[in-house]
Every structure is written in C-alpha cells, then in structure tokens.
Amino acid sequence: MSSIKLTSLNPRFxxxxxxxxxxxAIKAEKYVVQLKEHPNDHGLPxxxxxxxxxxxxxxxxxxxxxxxFPRQVAALTEWPALAEKVKGLGVFPDDVVERARELEKExxxxxxxxxxxxxxxxxxxxxxxxxxxxxxxxxxxNIFLTGGASAGVSLMISMLISSPKSGLLIPIPQYPLYTAxxxxxxxxxxxxxxxxSSAWSTSPQSVRAALExxxxxxxxxxxxxxxxxxxxxxxxxxxxxxxxxxxxxxKNNLVILADEVYQANIHHPTAQFTSFKKLVREANSPxxxxxxxSISKGVTGExxxxxxxxxxxxxxxxxxxxxxxxxxxxxxPPLGGQIGVDCMVRPPKPGSPSYPLWKKETDATHKxxxxxxxxxxxxxxxxxxxxxxxxxxxxxxxxxxxxxKKAVExxxxxxxxxxxxxxxxxxxxxxxxxVPGDGFGQVEGQNHxxxxxxxxxxxxxxxxxxxxxxxxxxxxxx
Amino acid sequence: MSSIKLTSLNPRFxxxxxxxxxxxAIKAEKYVVQLKEHPNDHGLPxxxxxxxxxxxxxxxxxxxxxxxFPRQVAALTEWPALAEKVKGLGVFPDDVVERARELEKExxxxxxxxxxxxxxxxxxxxxxxxxxxxxxxxxxxNIFLTGGASAGVSLMISMLISSPKSGLLIPIPQYPLYTAxxxxxxxxxxxxxxxxSSAWSTSPQSVRAALExxxxxxxxxxxxxxxxxxxxxxxxxxxxxxxxxxxxxxKNNLVILADEVYQANIHHPTAQFTSFKKLVREANSPxxxxxxxSISKGVTGExxxxxxxxxxxxxxxxxxxxxxxxxxxxxxPPLGGQIGVDCMVRPPKPGSPSYPLWKKETDATHKxxxxxxxxxxxxxxxxxxxxxxxxxxxxxxxxxxxxxKKAVExxxxxxxxxxxxxxxxxxxxxxxxxVPGDGFGQVEGQNHxxxxxxxxxxxxxxxxxxxxxxxxxxxxxx
Ligand SMILES: Cc1ncc(COP(=O)(O)O)c(C=O)c1O
Ligand SMILES: Cc1ncc(COP(=O)(O)O)c(C=O)c1O
Numbered sequence: 001m002s003s004i005k006l007t008s009l010n011p012r013f014x015x016x017x018x019x020x021x022x023x024x025a026i027k028a029e030k031y032v033v034q035l036k037e038h039p040n041d042h043g044l045p046x047x048x049x050x051x052x053x054x055x056x057x058x059x060x061x062x063x064x065x066x067x068x069f070p071r072q073v074a075a076l077t078e079w080p081a082l083a084e085k086v087k088g089l090g091v092f093p094d095d096v097v098e099r100a101r102e103l104e105k106e107x108x109x110x111x112x113x114x115x116x117x118x119x120x121x122x123x124x125x126x127x128x129x130x131x132x133x134x135x136x137x138x139x140x141x142n143i144f145l146t147g148g149a150s151a152g153v154s155l156m157i158s159m160l161i162s163s164p165k166s167g168l169l170i171p172i173p174q175y176p177l178y179t180a181x182x183x184x185x186x187x188x189x190x191x192x193x194x195x196x197s198s199a200w201s202t203s204p205q206s207v208r209a210a211l212e213x214x215x216x217x218x219x220x221x222x223x224x225x226x227x228x229x230x231x232x233x234x235x236x237x238x239x240x241x242x243x244x245x246x247x248x249x250x251k252n253n254l255v256i257l258a259d260e261v262y263q264a265n266i267h268h269p270t271a272q273f274t275s276f277k278k279l280v281r282e283a284n285s286p287x288x289x290x291x292x293x294s295i296s297k298g299v300t301g302e303x304x305x306x307x308x309x310x311x312x313x314x315x316x317x318x319x320x321x322x323x324x325x326x327x328x329x330x331x332x333p334p335l336g337g338q339i340g341v342d343c344m345v346r347p348p349k350p351g352s353p354s355y356p357l358w359k360k361e362t363d364a365t366h367k368x369x370x371x372x373x374x375x376x377x378x379x380x381x382x383x384x385x386x387x388x389x390x391x392x393x394x395x396x397x398x399x400x401x402x403x404x405k406k407a408v409e410x411x412x413x414x415x416x417x418x419x420x421x422x423x424x425x426x427x428x429x430x431x432x433x434x435v436p437g438d439g440f441g442q443v444e445g446q447n448h449x450x451x452x453x454x455x456x457x458x459x460x461x462x463x464x465x466x467x468x469x470x471x472x473x474x475x476x477x478x
Numbered sequence: 479m480s481s482i483k484l485t486s487l488n489p490r491f492x493x494x495x496x497x498x499x500x501x502x503a504i505k506a507e508k509y510v511v512q513l514k515e516h517p518n519d520h521g522l523p524x525x526x527x528x529x530x531x532x533x534x535x536x537x538x539x540x541x542x543x544x545x546x547f548p549r550q551v552a553a554l555t556e557w558p559a560l561a562e563k564v565k566g567l568g569v570f571p572d573d574v575v576e577r578a579r580e581l582e583k584e585x586x587x588x589x590x591x592x593x594x595x596x597x598x599x600x601x602x603x604x605x606x607x608x609x610x611x612x613x614x615x616x617x618x619x620n621i622f623l624t625g626g627a628s629a630g631v632s633l634m635i636s637m638l639i640s641s642p643k644s645g646l647l648i649p650i651p652q653y654p655l656y657t658a659x660x661x662x663x664x665x666x667x668x669x670x671x672x673x674x675s676s677a678w679s680t681s682p683q684s685v686r687a688a689l690e691x692x693x694x695x696x697x698x699x700x701x702x703x704x705x706x707x708x709x710x711x712x713x714x715x716x717x718x719x720x721x722x723x724x725x726x727x728x729k730n731n732l733v734i735l736a737d738e739v740y741q742a743n744i745h746h747p748t749a750q751f752t753s754f755k756k757l758v759r760e761a762n763s764p765x766x767x768x769x770x771x772s773i774s775k776g777v778t779g780e781x782x783x784x785x786x787x788x789x790x791x792x793x794x795x796x797x798x799x800x801x802x803x804x805x806x807x808x809x810x811p812p813l814g815g816q817i818g819v820d821c822m823v824r825p826p827k828p829g830s831p832s833y834p835l836w837k838k839e840t841d842a843t844h845k846x847x848x849x850x851x852x853x854x855x856x857x858x859x860x861x862x863x864x865x866x867x868x869x870x871x872x873x874x875x876x877x878x879x880x881x882x883k884k885a886v887e888x889x890x891x892x893x894x895x896x897x898x899x900x901x902x903x904x905x906x907x908x909x910x911x912x913v914p915g916d917g918f919g920q921v922e923g924q925n926h927x928x929x930x931x932x933x934x935x936x937x938x939x940x941x942x943x944x945x946x947x948x949x950x951x952x953x954x955x956x
Pocket of ligand 2: 330331533625626627628629653655705737739771772773774781784785786
C-alpha cells in the first residue's frame with residue numbers, strides 16, 4: 001500500500017476545477033485511442049473526434065496551418081548553421097534570415113536560459129508594439145515574458161492572495177483558469193455576472209453590487225479580472241465600460257487583471273478592441289493594471305510554444321522586484337515562446353519579402369473565423385430550444401440550451417448536470433467534444449455549452465450538431 | 479500613488495529567497511549593460527562578465543556549442559516543409575528527417591497544445607529510456623513532461639504541503655529551488671546536513687536525526703528531497719546510501735523527491751549514477767517516489783527550451799489524476815522542450831548517420847567538464863584559506879573559504895555575510911559572478927561559494943580567481 005493518499009495532500013488541490021480539460025476531454029482522448037487502435041472495428045458511431053473544447057487551432061482534426069513567417073524564423077534560430085547551408089537557394093526569404101540573425105546576435109543561443117523576465121531585446125520589442133497600439137509609452141522593465149498567458153495569470157493571482165479572505169472579482173461565465181488558480185492558491189472568487197440578454201455585456205453596476213456583497217461577507221476584494229474579448233462569451237468591451245471599470249477599480253483600491261489574449265480576434269466590423277492600458281493612460285489613472293497577451297490565440301494560434309507576456313502599469317519598483325524574484329525561481333520562459341512573441345509583435349512589414357504570404361495567411365484565417373462564427377451562430381439560433389449570442393470576438397460561441405423537464409430529470413438520474421449530460425451524449429454520438437456551461441459558470445438553473453469556431457469543414461460539423469440536437473430534443477420531449 | 483503595495487501582497491512571497499539569480503546576478507547583469515553601452519570607456523577593471531553563477535552551458539561568454547542532432551530535429555519540426563525543399567542536398571542527415579517526420583506524424587503540429595501531461599508518444603519513449611536505464615518496467619501513464627524540472631518540483635512541493643506544519647527534508651547545501659518553493663507554498667524546510675569532510679556524503683543517520691528533531695518541534699514530515707548528483711556539491715550517492723534512504727522513507731511514510739537532473743554528469747571513473755527508481759524496484763519497496771530529469775543539464779545543456787519530466791512510482795490512480803488535473807490548468811509543457819526530451823531519451827544509435835557527430839560532440843563536452851572540474855578543484859585547493867571537494871558529478875564546485883577575522887569584520891561593517899562580501903568583491907574586480915554559500919545553506923559560521931565548471935578558457939578564468947583570492951587574503955590579513 002502506497003503511503004501517498006489524496007487525504008494527505010494539499011486539500012485545495014482537490015477543490016480545483018478545470019472543465020476545459022475535464023471529464024469530457026478525457027473521454028474524448030480515450031475515443032481517439034480507440035479509433036487509432038481499432039481503425040476498422042472501433043464500434044463507435046463516428047470516425048473522428050473533433051476537439052472543439054479548447055482554443056487550439058493547430059490541433060489535429062482542426063488543422064489550422066501555422067503562419068509561415070514565425071516558423072521559418074524559429075527553424076533558423078534552432079539551427080543557425082542552416083542559413084549558410086542553404087544560402088542562395090531561395091529557401092528562406094531574406095527578412096527571415098535577417099530576423100533570425102538579429103535574434104541570435106541579441107539573445108545568443110536559444111538553448112541558454114535567458115534573463116528570468118525574458119530576453120530584454122524581445123521585451124523592448126513588446127514595449128514598442130504596445131506603444132504603437134496605444135499611443136502611450138511602454139517600458140521593457142514593466143514587461144514579463146511568460147510561458148503562455150496562463151503562467152502569468154497564475155503567478156499574479158497567487159501574489160495577490162494575501163489571506164484566505166482575499167477575493168478576486170471574476171466575470172461569470174469565465175475562462176476557468178481564474179477560478180482554478182484562485183482555488184489552488186487559497187483565494188475566493190467574487191463572481192459578477194455578464195448580461196446574456198445584451199450580448200454578454202459587462203455592467204459596472206453589477207460589478208459594484210458583487211463588490212458590496214463580498215465586503216458584507218467579510219471578503220477583502222483585491223483585484224478585478226476582465227477578459228476582453230471574452231472567453232467563453234466572445235463579447236468585446238466598449239471604451240465607455242472600460243473607463244467605468246477603471247474608475248471603479250481606482251475608487252476601490254483594486255488591481256485590474258486584464259486578460260487581452262484575444263485582442264486580435266475581432267469578427268464584427270462594428271466591434272473594436274481597446275486596451276485597458278490605453279484607457280488607464282488616457283484617464284490618467286493611478287490604478288495598478290496587469291494586462292496579459294499570448295501567442296496562443298489571434299490567428300497565429302501557436303499554443304504549443306507557450307509564449308506570452310504581461311505588462312504591469314502603475315506598479316512600484318519594489319513590487320516589480322518581487323515579481324522578478326518569483327519568476328527567477330523558475331529560471332525563464334521557454335525561448336521558443338519568446339521568439340514567438342517577437343514574431344507576434346514584429347510581423348513582416350509591407351514591402352518586406354515575407355509580407356505578401358504573411359498577409360494572405362493571416363487574412364484567410366481572420367476571414368474563416370469570422371465566417372464560421374457567424375454561420376454557426378445562425379444555425380444554432382435556428383434550432384429549437386437554443387439561443388446563441390453571435391460573438392463579435394475571440395474564438396468561441398456559448399449557446400444557451402433550454403432543456404425539457406424530461407432531459408433535466410434524466411440528467412439528474414445519471415448524476416450529471418443537464419449540460420454535462422447533453423455534452424456527453426453529443427460526444428458519444430458524434431465525436432464532437434464541447435465543454436458544458438457549468439465549467440465556466442452560469443446563472444443557477446441555466447444551461448450552456450461552449451464550442452470553438454476553429455473547425456475546418458464547418459458544414460459537416462454544424463450538420464452533425466444540428467442532427468444530434470434535434471434527436472436529443474425529440475428523445476427527451478416532455 | 480499606486481494602490482498596490484508590498485504589504486498588501488502574499489506575505490510568503492517576500493520571504494522567498496533565490497540566490498542563484500539574486501543580488502550578485504542582478505549586479506552582473508548591470509555590468510553587462512555597462513560594458514555594452516560604453517565599450518571603450520566603461521571604467522570597469524574587466525572587459526567581460528563571466529556568469530559562473532548558474533548551470534547555463536550555452537550562455538553567452540561560456541558558449542558551449544549546442545549538440546547538432548536535437549537542433550536539426552527541432553528545425554524540421556518547426557518548419558516541416560523545409561525537409562522537402564532541401565531534399566537531396568544533404569543538408570539534413572536521413573535519421574534527422576525521419577525523426578522529424580515521425581514526431582510530426584505522432585504528435586501533429588508543435589504549434590498545438592499537446593495532452594496536458596505531454597505527448598503520449600514522447601512519454602512512451604521516456605518510459606523505454608527508463609526501462610533500459612534501470613532494467614525495470616516504466617509506464618507512460620506515470621510520466622509527466624514539464625517545462626524544465628523546476629516546474630515539476632514546484633508542483634510536487636505545493637501538492638505535498640497540506641498544512642503550515644508540513645515539512646520537507648532538504649539537503650544542506652541544496653539547490654535553492656527547494657527552499658524557495660517551500661516558502662512560496664507555505665511549507666517548512668527540515669534541513670539535513672551533508673558531510674563536507676567525507677566529500678559531501680549523505681548520512682542516513684543525519685537524516686534520521688533531522689526527522690526526529692522536526693517531529694519534536696511539531697512539524698509533520700511529508701517528503702525527503704535528495705539531489706543526486708548533488709547541486710551545489712557534485713557528490714554522487716552510493717547504492718548503499720540510496721537503499722538506506724529508501725528504507726528510511728518507507729518506515730517514516732515519506733514521499734521521496736529524487737532530483738536526478740545531473741544523472742548524465744559523472745566525471746570520476748569510480749563514481750556511478752544509480753537511480754532511485756531502480757533501487758525502489760530492486761528493494762521491492764512501496765515507497766512513493768517522484769524522480770525528476772531535465773534537458774537543461776547533461777552535456778546537451780538545452781536550458782532555454784524548458785524541457786524535462788518527472789516519473790511517479792508507487793502512486794495510486796487518484797493521486798495521478800489529481801496531478802493531471804493540476805497541470806491541465808497550465809495547458810501543456812512547451813513542445814520545443816518536449817521534442818528536446820525525445821532527443822535526450824532517443825539519441826542517435828551507433829550506425830545511424832547522425833551518430834558519429836553526436837558521439838564526438840557529447841564526448842568532447844563530457845571530457846571538457848571532467849578536466850575543468852579537476853583542474854579548478856586542484857588550483858583552488860592550492861590557495862591559502864581554501865579547501866574544495868573535487869566533485870565527481872554535476873557541473874559545480876563548492877569551495878570552502880576560511881576568512882580572516884578582519885575580512886569577517888569588514889563584511890559585517892558592509893552589512894553582508896562574509897561569502898557575499900567576497901563574491902561581490904570578486905565580481906567588482908574580475909567580472910566573475912559566483913553565488914555565495916549562504917544561498918545554498920551551510921553550517922552556521924562556515925563560508926563557501928559555488929561556481930560552475932562550464933567556462934571555456936579555464937586557464938584565464940582560474941588565473942583571475944587565484945589573483946583575486948590572493949589579493950583579498952592579503953588585503954584582509956589579520
Ligand atoms: C481568456 C484566456 N486567457 C488565457 C488563456 C491561456 O492561454 P495560454 O496560456 O496558451 O497563453 C486562454 C486559453 O485559452 C484564454 O482563453
Ligand atoms: C538540482 C537541480 N534541479 C533542478 C534544476 C532545474 O533545471 P530546469 O528547470 O532547467 O530543468 C536545476 C537547475 O540548475 C538544478 O540544479
């Protein structure tokens with residue numbers, strides 16, 4: 001008998017919930033193995049699993065092609081001698097060769113630990129990118145490169161929790177990294193609800209109400225988390241709302257954690273991304289702000305490299321030094337991710353040899369995402385018992401389902417929430433993997449699920465969703 | 479005034495100490511900038527900074543060349559189309575092309591999140607590597623790929639801490655990741671001292687004594703940390719001691735955390751690495767064991783990729799599931815690191831096209847490390863007031879310095895420990911950056927520093943060390 005037991009381990013770990021890779025995803029992985037091991041007699045009613053549970057564009061089965069430019073740069077930084085070996089053969093565009101050479105000159109080998117905070121050369125490039133985006137100064141000293149946005153979010157949350165009474169305001173529905181990290185590090189979630197009836201908008205009034213309620217319960221609010229564009233909602237905040245939230249955070253001594261990893265994913269011509277940083281500066285606010293970005297999203301979708309950064313605004317020196325110390329224990333973020341960040345903030349410029357291909361590839365993906373999101377939302381809205389906000393941003397839709405009493409009862413019998421029951425049936429019947437709404441949080445008694453709009457072959461995909469849904473509704477008709 | 483203040487943050491963060499990238503390293507980085515910005519009038523008594531504070535072989539100034547094979551494989555997985563473009567030109571050896579193709583077939587795009595635990599194909603290869611090393615079965619299900627060993631160590635420590643009274647037995651001197659993670663996650667270090675007088679050996683008796691003392695103080699010991707080969711000591715555990723430690727852990731219900739990242743770094747012909755896993759199996763012990771490995775060390779030194787793994791032995795299913803859930807919150811380890819792990823556990827085989835170069839490169843680095851370690855140890859031992867155990871393993875030496883009363887007094891006046899005072903003077907005078915012994919822990923009143931044996935140009939380097947030391951001793955003679 002092993003002497004390591006669940007009951008002797010960190011009790012907070014057992015409480016952590018992370019549905020994006022939870023029950024559904026684990027079952028889906030098992031189906032993948034089953035299909036692979038028994039290609040001809042797998043006994044399943046589908047031939048492939050479609051992972052629309054996670055924003056992972058290059059995943060097998062979705063197969064969004066990587067953008068060529070960052071991959072060429074990465075190949076040359078991996079094996080710098082290559083440039084010489086293929087010189088004159090036209091294998092690499094000149095700007096790629098130059099970029100790789102510059103990175104090597106500035107950073108050295110990608111096999112060495114960089115500065116803990118990330119290579120200063122790349123941080124300077126990030127600062128320039130932010131300056132151009134916002135029109136306000138940015139400094140490499142305030143920028144920390146990370147292994148994906150996740151690593152930064154988790155660190156910031158653990159830093160902000162100073163006692164078991166520390167709370168963070170979290171939008172509901174949310175990307176569950178937030179509640180998972182809070183639980184892991186012993187803090188409390190203070191939920192504020194987004195308004196589905198007005199396209200998942202954020203109402204500062206509801207944030208204020210949540211804040212007051214938390215204070216009355218003895219919780220000490222430390223920070224306001226905002227995901228813009230939203231996950232799972234895809235909503236994009238207006239300038240007015242952001243300014244109100246900044247004011248609210250300032251008045252209530254909150255740090256703002258602005259998750260802006262989807263800033264490049266805007267599908268509606270009327271929606272526009274505005275960064276919190278820009279408006280903090282515009283409002284001349286002293287509010288401490290951490291904004292997160294990532295190479296996993298946008299149209300690059302380089303999830304596997306694990307690259308991202310966060311920028312601290314209005315942070316005093318000693319707190320920056322504290323962050324530096326903490327990240328230095330983990331040595332440094334992966335250099336492949338850092339190179340990816342450099343390519344994200346310095347894409348090929350018009351006139352450079354790589355520009356035309358880069359433009360073509362990124363335009364095509366933006367277009368495909370916008371079209372697919374619109375199409376899936378329309379088709380879902382046409383189904384009985386479904387309503388779906390057509391997301392203006394990010395990579396997801398979060399349809400609401402109105403279950404029959406019978407379906408709710410059957411779910412209960414199976415020991416599942418209705419949306420988990422539905423999602424499991426969807427997976428079992430079609431191989432499509434989505435995440436039930438309760439993984440993100442929703443108004444008590446409501447039901448949703450989240451799917452990504454990343455799938456190629458959208459017609460076939462939606463067709464399967466529709467067929468399954470109609471069948472499910474018929475089977476459990478009251 | 480910013481509303482974020484040190485005093486309002488997680489109080490444990492302020493207590494964390496991590497000297498490897500502490501005061502000395504920060505000052506050294508400033509000198510690098512100074513040298514770069516004022517190449518001709520920097521006003522410093524040296525022209526370059528030598529970072530021997532951290533085991534970072536490919537770092538600029540040390541410039542250990544990367545091993546070619548993993549870099550070629552990585553280049554092709556970054557841009558798979560490249561193989562076709564240079565086909566027939568002899569740019570890549572056939573086995574590299576095959577390996578990259580196999581990895582792509584099995585894993586898909588390296589731009590996609592893999593399974594949270596790491597790609598199963600690579601985990602299977604790790605299992606085979608362990609089986610061949612130990613002669614006992616290993617399973618991919620028990621293996622978790624990580625972003626460097628650090629990530630795994632930190633996670634395991636935070637999982638084992640179930641209350642503020644939880645303690646981990648830590649060797650002193652130790653690699654400060656252990657105490658830093660313990661402090662960060664709210665656990666207690668139970669120090670056991672290694673014996674410098676017998677080449678930094680580990681005495682199970684001293685572990686037992688530490689355990690007893692901790693229990694008497696109301697601490698609940700949860701795990702025994704062992705670093706083998708040692709950092710900073712370079713000592714290599716004998717089979718007998720390992721078996722005793724396994725027995726001790728078993729009897730005391732401890733989990734063993736075996737940090738074996740230096741398993742390939744053995745310099746003495748008489749020393750031999752034996753894994754804890756092998757002996758746990760040999761002893762048929764039910765003791766729960768986590769063993770850590772990394773691509774950062776060995777002779778590959780691919781620190782920047784952030785790759786590694788840990789293997790859990792004698793872990794029940796539910797605990798493995800808990801670990802899986804926790805790592806899934808961070809999505810996955812970097813694919814570049816995972817590819818690096820694959821190359822580490824599946825190096826070119828004799829007879830394959832890449833073998834001769836791989837063999838030449840790895841042999842050369844092993845030889846250089848062994849020679850340099852021996853030479854530096856000899857020269858240090860010849861200095862007045864220095865004694866140094868000649869490390870049989872790892873990448874470091876940890877000389878002891880016997881300071882004069884005057885030096886100790888001067889250090890006190892400067893508000894520094896004697897070894898920090900010494901290391902700062904060394905940096906200021908020569909540009910050599912080492913880490914003072916107090917960063918690793920040492921017997922009260924003793925003084926050491928750690929240096930790596932990675933520097934190219936060892937003669938020049940040792941010459942500077944010697945000159946500085948003699949000068950320092952003369953300056954502060956009693
Ligand atoms: C809102 C949000 N933040 C952060 C992340 C983390 O992404 P990564 O760690 O890959 O950068 C995700 C991933 O899906 C996300 O949706
Ligand atoms: C003993 C020991 N363990 C773990 C590590 C962590 O290395 P990495 O996270 O790069 O794998 C190091 C790095 O120096 C080390 O010396």
